[in-house]
Amino acid sequence: MxxxxxxxxxxxxxxxxxxxxxxxxxxxxxxxxxxxxxxxxxxxxxxxxxxxxxxxxxxxxxxxxxxxxxxxxxxxxxxxxxxVGRTFQITATFASMTVRENVQMALLSHHRRLWRFLRPARSHFADEADALLAPVGMEDQAERCAGELAYGDLKRLELALALAHAxxxxxxxxxxxxxxxxxxxxxxxxxxxxxxxxxxxxxxxxxxxxxxxxxxxxxxxxxxxxxxxxxxxxxxxxxxxxxxxxxxxxxxxxxx
Amino acid sequence: MPGADQILVALLTGLADAAALFFVASGLTVIFGVTRVVNFAHGSLTMLGAYCGWSLISRLPPTPLGFTLGALATMLVLAVIGAMMEIGLLRRVYRAPELFQLLATFGVVLMAEDIVQALWGVEDLALRRPPWLRAFVLVGGARFPRFDLFVIVLFPLIFLFLWLLFTRTRWGRLVRAATEDRDMVAALGVDQRLLFTSVFALGAALAGLGGVLALPDASANLGMDLTTVTDAFVVVVVGGLGSLSGAALASLLIGFLQAFGIMLVPKATLALVFVVMAVVLVLRPNGLLGRPPGRERASGETQAVVRPAPRALGLLGLGTLILALLAPFFLGPYALAIATEMLIAMLFAASLHFMMGPGGMASFGHAAWFGIGAYASAFAVRLLAAPMPLGLLVAPVAAAVMAALFGSFVVRLSGVYLAMLTLAFAEIAWAIAFQWVNVTGGDNGILGVWPASAFAGPRAFYWLTLLLTTLGTLWLRRILAAPFGYALRGVRDSRRRAEAIGVAVMPLQLTAFTLAGAAAGLAGGLYAYGKGSVFPTYISLGHSVDALLMVLLGGVGTISGPIVGALAYTGLYDVLLSVTGLWRLVLGAAIILLVLVFPEGIAGGVFRLWQRMRPA
The missing domain is CATH 3.40.50.300 (P-loop containing nucleotide triphosphate hydrolases)
Incomplete structure (x- = not known):
């Protein structure tokens, strides 16, 4: 339909x-x-x-x-x-964060939780982040630092980021x-x-x-x-x- | 109203000032354009030029020819020193993050100060002035130094020389090409090393010329490194980084401003220049003739991923805290006073690290917030007879309010421009504290800011400081681990991506700026009560540089860095001061060694070692 x-x-x-x-x-x-x-x-x-x-x-x-x-x-x-989600010609991800944290950032923003000052960021939306990483085949690399990914993997991470807010x-x-x-x-x-x-x-x-x-x-x-x-x-x-x-x-x- | 003669003389004075500024600033801007290094040691090169020039010219016949030969020889010496500095130090750190290059040049500043002092002593050295140097010309009815006319004539000549050098020679074309696109020039097979070294030598020679030409009217002195580099930075930033014409234009602007400022608003001369710089940066974020920086670096410097503190580090922190709590029982009053200062330095450094590391906003003027906090406490005591809790509350609040007001301009900029705008604000704040004598007491400061009687003893005040600084530092750490801190880091990592996932970049950065200001303000308030007085030096460039050194020493990339850096810097300073008169030399050398060996700072380096030793 x-x-x-x-x-x-x-x-x-x-x-x-x-x-x-x-x-x-x-x-x-x-x-x-x-x-x-x-x-x-x-x-x-x-x-x-x-x-x-x-x-x-x-x-x-x-x-x-x-x-x-x-x-x-x-x-x-x-x-x-x-x-509207977007990916860039030259990938744009957060190099100092892990793959999972990258997606958590997008989720935090989507749920309007960025302006929180106490609870650690990594405790927010971890499962949801993994659920977004699985379809792009990045769940195995969730703990890796985005700055050290191969270029093809960065592209897939970017795709997960762009899809985070449905x-x-x-x-x-x-x-x-x-x-x-x-x-x-x-x-x-x-x-x-x-x-x-x-x-x-x-x-x-x-x-x-x-x-x-x-x-x-x-x-x-x-x-x-x-x-x-x-x-x-x-x-x-x-x-x-x-x-x-x-x-x-x-x-x-x-x-x- | 000033008469026509006075205006003419002011005009000429302005031109002479502009010329002096241009010689130094042109070198700085060319070096930046090609190597992208913010050379904080450029003022030190000028100072070296002045001292070398003094030694050479004093030994030569006191004729114009002798002076000219002395000046040329000085430029040659400085060119060699510049080349050595490039080959020995900067060449090794071009690939390092910008801030480490800055740290390396700070190291040179410290070393140069002690070397000059050891070789030439602490006295200001003025040239014996033969009649031809003392001569005046009559302008209307007023006298104007003839030597300054010569400097004025030299201005367009040097500009023309540089312009021809950059537009008409193969070398100049390569330099300009390297300014546009370094990688492209390398790809074309140009020997970049030679290019960079020669550019540095040229810049150093120009700085030396600036130093020599300052001799007849003033003297060679130990303070000229920082004042010169500040002025040169202002010119370069106002003109636009890397732009030679911009530097010339800005030199004229600043020169005239200084000359006429003394005539029109004698009470605000110190602030005037920085007000103008702030206005220029707000209206033209890349300076008068500067171009916007190129595209976002594709991957940037790969930043180490920040992970939660390992258990061992947490235990170490806890152990240190317990030790710190017990310290008053086995430390004497003097040691305790130093420990109190260390704690305040820790909060001060942590607040700078907050905006500069994760926030990506390096500040050359962080002492502003510290000073505003200190003065706020002092005013609260002086004018309102406020009790200490109120005085300590006013400090962070006042600093936060000022930081929020000012930060809304700062966060529109980035990189060196942002850092320079913070410097401008700190210099304005310093000038107010220094020149508005009726209110601030000027150089004499405000005395009698004593803590409440319950905290008057060194032990009680130490514990209070320990409590507040630890809470402040831990809270900043907590914020960095929270979503807000992540978002801040995200903006630093990739602004495009942050915007593309809906992060409100400017409000976020402004809030971070304000929080950092508040924490620095609290540190300043504590310091005011600890010392019982406040002085303009709290806001000085030197104090801002202290904070930068602490953060860079500790390492920008790690959260514990500023704590380690503050303790190491304050401790090193006190130890060195008691052991050797040449503490700057040792500290400078240590910093340079550190930059070459541990580019991630102390905490970063230790962390790396620890990771390497741990079985995978």
């Missing part, structure tokens, strides 16, 4: 830097349980788009709706509070960047499974086209801030505009 309306709806989003349009009139939507990939050559506006959605940037125009409510221009904290939407910026090609498929398959189980909408950017075409339900292609194509993997592969952008043609230069 699918809930009515998309989880995330973006309408007419625009942002310029010094007169250069980084994102121009971008409109799309993501449904619950859907994996939507946002691709495009470098400088196409993917990161800008992402930073607007997660609240790091304020758009010049346009609207971002989460479950029908506007979240346009809210700070990252407020957007997270409304059920989000409706997961934003993943280049989720497989920096990973060995052999590990990439595994992480994305895991994401796909968890998203389906928990009815989470996933929006991700990605450079590895094998990953994109292997896992995305739908693909959006950005070029110079504009949405030039949208559709399934097969449709995107066949799209003349996309081929022009990625492969280059007489008319379009500067592609990758």
């Amino acid at each position: 699918k809930p009515p309306g998309p989880v995330l709806a973006v309408a007419g989003l625009a942002k310029s830097f010094g007169g250069v349009a980084a994102v121009a009139e971008v409109t799309f939507a993501v449904a619950s349980g859907e994996m939507l990939a946002l691709i495009g050559p470098n400088g196409a506006g993917k990161s800008t788009c992402f930073n607007i959605l997660s609240g790091q940037l304020r758009p010049d125009r346009g609207e971002v709706l989460l479950g029908g409510e506007t979240i346009t221009g809210l700070p990252p904290r407020a957007i997270w509070r409304r059920g 989000p409706r939407l997961l934003l993943m910026d280049e989720p497989t960047a920096g990973m060995a090609p052999s590990e990439r498929g595994g992480l994305m398959a895991l994401t796909r499974r968890l998203a389906a189980e928990r009815d989470i909408a996933v929006l991700f950017t990605e450079h590895d086209m094998d990953v994109v075409f292997g896992v995305a339900d739908r693909i959006l292609v950005l070029d110079r801030g504009r949405l030039i194509a949208e559709g399934s993997g097969a449709e995107i592969r066949a799209d003349a505009n996309v081929r022009a952008v990625y492969l280059g043609s007489g008319a379009t230069s500067g592609g990758h």
